[in-house]
Amino acid sequence: MEIMAVPQGNVALACYPLHKKDPLRAWDAADEYLLRQLHDSGRLAEGEPVLVVNDRFGALSVALAARQQVVMQTDSWLAQRGCLHNLQCNGLAPDRVTLLDSLAQPEGPFCAVLLKIPKSLALLEHQLHQIRPLLADDVLFLAGAMTKHIHRSTLQLFERIIGPSPTSLAVKKARLVLPQFDASLMPGVSPWPRCFMLDDVGLRICNHAGVFSRERLDIGTRFFLDHLPQRVGAADIVDLGCGNGIVGLLARRDNPDARLLFSDESFMALDSARMNWQAAFADAPAEFVADDCLSSHPARSADLVLINPPFHQQHAITSGIAKRMFRDAYRVLRSGGECRIVGNRHLGYQRDLKRIFGSCEVVASNPKFVIHRALR
Ligand SMILES: C[S@@+](CC[C@H](N)C(=O)[O-])C[C@H]1O[C@@H](n2cnc3c(N)ncnc32)[C@H](O)[C@@H]1O
Structure with missing residues (x-):
């Protein structure tokens, strides 16, 4: 656990889940910048409500929770657990922050909205559409990220959906976007979710x-x-x-008698999977x-676990999640059960799988990908 020193106080923060070897820190310079700017604006009185969007492990929400009513909206189940863990580390009750998933429309009024700009432009576009209706009546809207993640295309989205969006000076390689609400803009509604047809398998997939x-x-x-x-x-x-x-x-589809469980830490992923399941198999x-x-x-x-593991966590490349997925797969499989994995050739999952399962074999490969099979 480390201490983030911000104008709101010293906040003890840890990443979640906790891992001794985790190279990540639970906050970045953009979090510090957002909190300082909010404090220096002098716009928030004690007890006033704030919406915090995309807070990674609760750094922003926990820093504000002692004095404000905080609603934290995120697509990440892990970020929600991280926030609860960090509230507890700071002696704050879990109900100091109201947790909202990314599918819900936040209901105001809020006096301020803090947005950690996401890596995905699509998610940013959707979130700006969710935030816009909250901004009438002079609500303070601050957005921030590390400078290298703010591009021309990022600012164009703010300008199209919210209004003129000047940026701040960079501090510790972080920058703020300071959008001004333009009531005359007519940005329409979020184009998400979107669907495409997978003709060869005859499925319409929505995301x-x-x-x-x-x-x-x-x-x-x-x-x-x-x-x-x-x-199977x-x-x-x-x-x-x-x-x-x-x-x-x-x-x-290939195994009509099988029972399926879908698991993800992203609420949008799970809801997309649910929509696609219903479209394909109705009430099954x-x-x-x-x-x-x-x-x-x-x-x-379980008898079979299928994994296409993520190899990014936020902006960092990591094999940590894949290894945890393999270990969990081993634990939940019945004797004789199979874990089947696809991975980029260069990621070398074979080594990790052999360590966990004792052995593994290659089912197929092409110049870019390998499919492994490991038996419990
Ligand atoms: C490479 S994508 C694969 C998606 C899909 N299975 C496919 O093959 O198109 C990896 C998925 O893992 C999810 N994920 C990342 N970290 C996770 C975690 N700790 N627990 C569960 N799911 C996680 C991501 O949200 C993402 O949907």
Whole structure:
């Protein structure tokens, strides 16, 4: 745990989940800049409500929670747990921050809105549409990110949806965007979720704004779909890190007796998977679980776990989540159960899988991707 020193006080912060070797810090210079700017504006009286969007581990929300009513909106289940953990570390009750997922429209009034600018322009576009109706009546709107993540295209979105958006000077390589609400703009409504047709598999796939590969099928996923297990019968199948659920959908289509569970830490991913499942299989039962990998899933309860692991956490490249997914898959698989994984060739998942499962084999490969199979 480290201390973030900001005008609101000293805040103890840890990443979530906690990992000894985690190279990430629970806040960045953009968080500090947003909190200083909010404080220096002198615009917030004690107890006034603030909306905080995309707070990573609760750094902004926890810093404000002692004096303001805070609503934290995020697409990340892990960010919500991180915020609760950090509230507790600072002796604050969990109800000091109201948690809202990314699918809900925040209901004002708010006196200020703080936005950590997301990496995805699609998510930013959707969130600006959600924020705009909250901004009439002179609400203070501050957005921030590390300078290298604020591009021309980022500012164009602010200007199209909110109004003129000057930027601040850079401080510690962070920058703020200071959008001014223009009531005369008519930006329409969010274009998300969007759908595309996967003609060769005969499915229409819909994606919320924050979902992996939301405009088209990812080429790694495409390769995975060509090598999914067949004839597994009445098996319990887990689509871990399901994104829009395409992997689990095709596994179910090829194995009509199977029971499916979709798991992801992104609320938009889970809801996309749910929409796509309903479109394909109507009322057939399936489970959709927000979780960190499979941490809430019972041991020895699945026959097949399918994984296309993420190798980014926010802007950092990491193999940490993939390894946790493999360990959880091992734990939840029944004896003889299979974990099937697609990965970029250069990521070398084979080493990790051998360490966890004892052995693993290559099912298929092409110049870019490898599909591994490891048995419990
Ligand atoms: C590479 S995408 C794969 C999506 C989909 N399965 C596909 O193949 O198109 C990885 C997914 O893992 C999810 N994810 C990231 N960290 C996670 C975690 N700790 N627990 C569960 N899911 C996670 C991401 O939200 C993302 O949807």
